[in-house]
Amino acid sequence: AQKVTQAQTEISVVEKEDVTLDCVYETRDTTYYLFWYKQPPSGELVFLIRRNSFDEQNEISGRYSWNFQKSTSSFNFTITASQVVDSAVYFCALKHPGNTPLVFGKGTRLSVIA
Amino acid sequence: DARVTQTPRDKVTEMGQEVTMRCQPILGHNTVFWYRQTMMQGLELLAYFRNRAPLDDSGMPKDRFSAEMPDATLATLKIQPSEPRDSAVYFCASGLGPPGGGYGYTFGSGTRLTVV
Numbered sequence: 001a002q003k004v005t006q007a008q009t010e011i012s013v014v015e016k017e018d019v020t021l022d023c024v025y026e027t028r029d030t031t032y033y034l035f036w037y038k039q040p041p042s043g044e045l046v047f048l049i050r051r052n053s054f055d056e057q058n059e060i061s062g063r064y065s066w067n068f069q070k071s072t073s074s075f076n077f078t079i080t081a082s083q084v085v086d087s088a089v090y091f092c093a094l095k096h097p098g099n100t101p102l103v104f105g106k107g108t109r110l111s112v113i114a
Numbered sequence: 115d116a117r118v119t120q121t122p123r124d125k126v127t128e129m130g131q132e133v134t135m136r137c138q139p140i141l142g143h144n145t146v147f148w149y150r151q152t153m154m155q156g157l158e159l160l161a162y163f164r165n166r167a168p169l170d171d172s173g174m175p176k177d178r179f180s181a182e183m184p185d186a187t188l189a190t191l192k193i194q195p196s197e198p199r200d201s202a203v204y205f206c207a208s209g210l211g212p213p214g215g216g217y218g219y220t221f222g223s224g225t226r227l228t229v230v
Contacts, residue, residue: 033218035218037221043203043223043224043226044221044222044223044224045205045207045221047218047220047221050218091156091157095218099144099145099162099164099169099209101147101159101162101170102147102159102207102218102219103159104156104157105156106156107156107157
């Protein structure tokens, strides 16, 4: 069975603070892919990152970084020096190879206050 | 940038009416998904197609929902009759890749459905 858990329903931080969004996944397969999507107030789903199960290297993209740890089945997302524009709902998702659907977590609503 | 186009953007309808939502996947993409987003359930998969053939529609209430791909450029999701509990945002997503691929998908902007 596949499952993605985002235990934090809502997080509120003050601008310029760092914030980490947690994601824990469950799968029996050894090959899988992990994703993060951002859903700003306008409603669209914006792809942020994809990671495959064989690549545990952490990734940094500007103020965003991702920590993938297979030992704890986690794929956490950190925003450094948060900004008001980062306010959104963030979804973590899991996928198996091929034309298979994304399985989403429930999302974490991040509010960055000026 | 190529994008997935969904119409209408917003739809308000009365209970019992038929609703049809449309999706134009990115040209050349061979896989199309329909997801529904509600506050309570989050993002749920309703159905998906590969090369226009339905692969899985187990997430869809069969008695009132139907999904089709009349051609490679159009996917439709129909609700008949609609009920207030169908109120949600419906997303279409498309993707392309070999069977072993782990590519992600591009989502449309969604159709916000309100059934009163």
